[in-house]
Amino acid sequence: xxxxxxxxxxxxxxxxxxxxxxxxxxxxxxxxxxxxxxxxxxxxxxxxxxxxxxxxxxxxxxxxxxxxxxxxxxxxxxxxxxxxxxxxxxxxxxxxxxxxxxxxxxxxxxxxxxxxxxxxxx
Amino acid sequence: xxxxxxxxxxxxxxxxxxxxxxxxxxxxxxxxxxxxxxxxxxxxxxxxxxxxxxxxxxxxxxxxxxxxxxxxxxxxxxxxxxxxxxxxxxxxxxxxxxxxxxxxxxxxxxxxxxxxxxxxxxxxxxxxxxxxxxxxxxxxxxxxxxxxxxxxxxxxxxxxxxxxxxxxxxxxxxxxxxxxxxxxxxxxxxxxxxxxxxxxxxxxxxxxxxxxxxxxxxxxxxxxxxxxxxxxxxxxxxxxxxxxxxxxxxxxxxxxxxxxxxxxxxxxxxxxxxxxxxxxxxxxxxxxxxxxxxxxxxxxxxxxxxxxxxxxxxxxxxxxxxxxxxxxxxxxxxxxxxxxxxxxxxxxxxxxxxxxxxxxxxxxxxxxxxxxxxxxxxxxxxxxxxxxxxxxxxxxxxxxxxxxxxxxxxxx
Ligand SMILES: Cc1ncc(COP(=O)(O)O)c(C=O)c1O
Numbered sequence: 001x002x003x004x005x006x007x008x009x010x011x012x013x014x015x016x017x018x019x020x021x022x023x024x025x026x027x028x029x030x031x032x033x034x035x036x037x038x039x040x041x042x043x044x045x046x047x048x049x050x051x052x053x054x055x056x057x058x059x060x061x062x063x064x065x066x067x068x069x070x071x072x073x074x075x076x077x078x079x080x081x082x083x084x085x086x087x088x089x090x091x092x093x094x095x096x097x098x099x100x101x102x103x104x105x106x107x108x109x110x111x112x113x114x115x116x117x118x119x120x121x122x
Numbered sequence: 123x124x125x126x127x128x129x130x131x132x133x134x135x136x137x138x139x140x141x142x143x144x145x146x147x148x149x150x151x152x153x154x155x156x157x158x159x160x161x162x163x164x165x166x167x168x169x170x171x172x173x174x175x176x177x178x179x180x181x182x183x184x185x186x187x188x189x190x191x192x193x194x195x196x197x198x199x200x201x202x203x204x205x206x207x208x209x210x211x212x213x214x215x216x217x218x219x220x221x222x223x224x225x226x227x228x229x230x231x232x233x234x235x236x237x238x239x240x241x242x243x244x245x246x247x248x249x250x251x252x253x254x255x256x257x258x259x260x261x262x263x264x265x266x267x268x269x270x271x272x273x274x275x276x277x278x279x280x281x282x283x284x285x286x287x288x289x290x291x292x293x294x295x296x297x298x299x300x301x302x303x304x305x306x307x308x309x310x311x312x313x314x315x316x317x318x319x320x321x322x323x324x325x326x327x328x329x330x331x332x333x334x335x336x337x338x339x340x341x342x343x344x345x346x347x348x349x350x351x352x353x354x355x356x357x358x359x360x361x362x363x364x365x366x367x368x369x370x371x372x373x374x375x376x377x378x379x380x381x382x383x384x385x386x387x388x389x390x391x392x393x394x395x396x397x398x399x400x401x402x403x404x405x406x407x408x409x410x411x412x413x414x415x416x417x418x419x420x421x422x423x424x425x426x427x428x429x430x431x432x433x434x435x436x437x438x439x440x441x442x443x444x445x446x447x448x449x450x451x452x453x454x455x456x457x458x459x460x461x462x463x464x465x466x467x468x469x470x471x472x473x474x475x476x477x478x479x480x481x482x483x484x485x486x487x488x489x490x491x492x493x494x495x496x497x498x499x500x501x502x503x504x505x506x507x508x509x510x511x512x513x514x515x516x517x518x519x520x521x522x523x524x525x526x527x528x529x530x531x532x533x534x
Contacts, residue, residue: 001477010534032472032488043342054483055502058532073383102472 002093008062013069015103016052025114029105031098034060038068038109042117047071047079057102059095064106066090071110080114082107127430128514134422135512137162148482151517156301156329156508157460157486158351165354168414172407180406181380190458195406198413199396202430205416206335206346208363212395215369216409219360220328221251223347224295226362226399227324228255232293232371233347238264243321245270245278245307246498247300249493252326256295261359269329270296276303276452277373283315289431291321299459300329302492303452304460306330310341313327317342328352332419332510333426334457338363350408355415359408362399369395379434427511434509438462438518445525461508463490466525469504469532470526477531478505481524483517 017024021039028035050068052090054061070090071079085105088095095103099103135141140161143150152160155451161400172194178187180195196211203211217223236242242256246269262269266464270284271279278296287294294316298309309330313323330336331346334354337345343363352360364372372382374392378401383391419427439455442448447467452458466474471487478485486506489496496502507521 001473001479006531011534017353032471033493033496055477056471057471099472117284 003059004066005062005091005093006048008065009058012052012061012065012071014051014065015053016051017053018049021051022030023117025109025113025116027109027112029056029060029101030056031101032057034062034102034105036064036106038106038113040110040113040117041045042076045077046073046075048073051107054069054106056105059091060102060105061089061098063091063103065078067106067110076114076117127433129513130426130490130511131430134162135514136281136510137164137418137509139163139166141512145482145484146480151481151483151520153507153509153513153517153521154484155352155510156490156506156515158357159332159354159510160512161356162354162418164418164504165356165411165414168408169411172410172525177407181405183324185241191406194413195393195404198311198410198416201413201416201420202361202455205278205420206331206361206363207339207426209339210366213363213366213369215396215399216404217347217360217363217392217399218358219349219351219406220249220326220347221349221359221360223362224251224324224326226375227345227347227364229258230375230399231322231368232256232259233263234371234373236263236265236292240265240292241268241288241506242266243268243270243286243291243294245296245497246272246294247276247278247303247305247326247441247492248297249301249326249374250493251328252295252297253323253494254356259406265292266290269494270435271463272303272495275454276300276305276314277457277523278305278307285320287315287319289319291316291319293324294321295324295326297326297328299327299333300334300452300495301329301461301493302463302490302495302506304458305453306334306457309343309458313342329459329461333424333431336423337339344368350412353412353415354418355412356405356408359412361412365397367398374398378402380404421509430511431509431513434513434515434518435460435462436531437515438507438509438521441518441522442525445529446521447529448525451499460510461506463504463506464503465504466529468530471503473532474525478524481520481527483521483524 018039022042023028030050052064177189262392321343327348333346347361349359475487
């Protein structure tokens with residue numbers, strides 16, 4: 001097991017719902033039933049705060065922890081421009097096509113949050 | 123455990139070249155046979171020979187290769203018919219697998235026989251392939267889909283069945299052996315009960331035909347479906363067996379070459395069984411490969427395969443049960459087939475599978491295409507070890523040791 005993943009899994013950062021999120025999105029991985037919910041607090045064009053909750057394997061939950069840690073405080077536009085390869089680079093490990101779906105679940109929920117926020121303003 | 127069975131299994135391993143593979147430097151312990159089995163040398167050789175020496179299209183052209191390919195293709199059908207004791211090889215329809223076989227029945231027999239007021243009965247332990255086709259069809263035809271409940275110990279609720287089987291039931295479609303719980307459903311008895319109310323019966327044999335003797339006439343099944351790849355055969359080939367009068371009355375499934383008697387601008391007439399249901403160029407090598415798989419299994423004897431897996435189960439069930447925090451899904455060791463699904467406290471099934479993989483052990487993790495069943499037990503996923511004729515008790519020991527290691531790694 002990758003020690004960084006295990007560490008984030010056992011001691012997740014940004015775990016737990018936000019009190020008053022700007023957006024909240026939940027999604028499931030249809031291949032295994034894992035689910036992740038992400039809350040974002042958006043202000044001044046930035047992700048001011050973020051929190052997640054979910055049920056899943058170490059990879060999907062560690063990915064949520066690592067991702068939210070990375071994007072908190074960053075400009076929304078920059079985070080919107082992140083690609084799935086950028087996400088996989090954050091994890092810094094080799095991931096096969098099956099586990100990739102676990103690794104990318106939080107990323108897709110985050111992007112859905114930001115898309116929803118954009119639509120909300122238009 | 124009887125040494126004879128074990129010696130035989132150990133000897134049979136030599137027939138499966140992939141079992142000599144190393145995974146990350148460790149010997150492969152392949153316990154994902156419920157998903158797909160490994161292939162023995164005779165099957166691999168048959169595929170290779172076919173492409174090297176006999177390859178041609180079937181039932182067309184009068185050249186030597188086409189004659190040879192057609193003979194091999196139809197001989198395989200005969201072997202498969204004998205394997206399940208079908209009255210005739212014309213009742214063995216080649217499909218791409220269990221999933222296509224069920225979709226075929228839904229879209230031909232189903233469309234011709236189901237409408238508002240009718241009921242199709244399935245069970246809570248079905249694989250998605252025996253749920254989703256009925257969802258799609260119900261939404262189009264307006265019949266009612268009902269489910270036989272599963273008890274806490276993983277058996278079909280036979281009392282509820284009395285109320286669910288009525289003269290409105292047109293089809294009872296059930297899994298013979300559960301791919302998650304391992305439950306062996308009493309198929310002959312269930313079939314008789316369905317017939318008593320006038321319902322037809324489809325048996326999903328995907329997890330039974332590879333592992334035990336299955337006799338369609340003894341079961342009195344109207345339809346039996348299974349996949350070649352779970353029984354030493356290639357992927358892309360499976361079977362629909364049906365009673366003659368049903369198959370004859372059913373309209374074709376797909377239209378195209380091979381399945382017609384006569385095509386005029388004004389319309390077409392269909393070929394006789396089985397070709398009516400086999401439109402287009404079929405998976406020829408795969409069908410011949412499945413024939414070789416069936417010959418291989420017949421040579422070993424399905425009664426032996428069953429006995430061997432029962433012995434492995436008798437060994438593995440209590441061993442797994444001893445692991446603290448491990449919960450086995452489904453019935454006790456006497457009413458089940460050679461597969462065990464379980465959950466382990468604090469370790470997600472994916473993580474478990476990943477740690478086991480590092481020990482060379484291949485198991486399945488997830489909902490095993492049976493989401494309603496997992497919902498029924500209040501879990502989202504499980505891990506599954508599924509045995510086949512080449513597995514040994516030593517491999518069960520390796521599995522148990524790796525499970526304990528996974529617990530250590532993920533302990534909070
Ligand atoms: C009980 C059962 N039914 C149906 C299927 C579907 O088989 P296939 O994917 O080969 O069509 C499977 C295997 O995954 C199964 O275990």
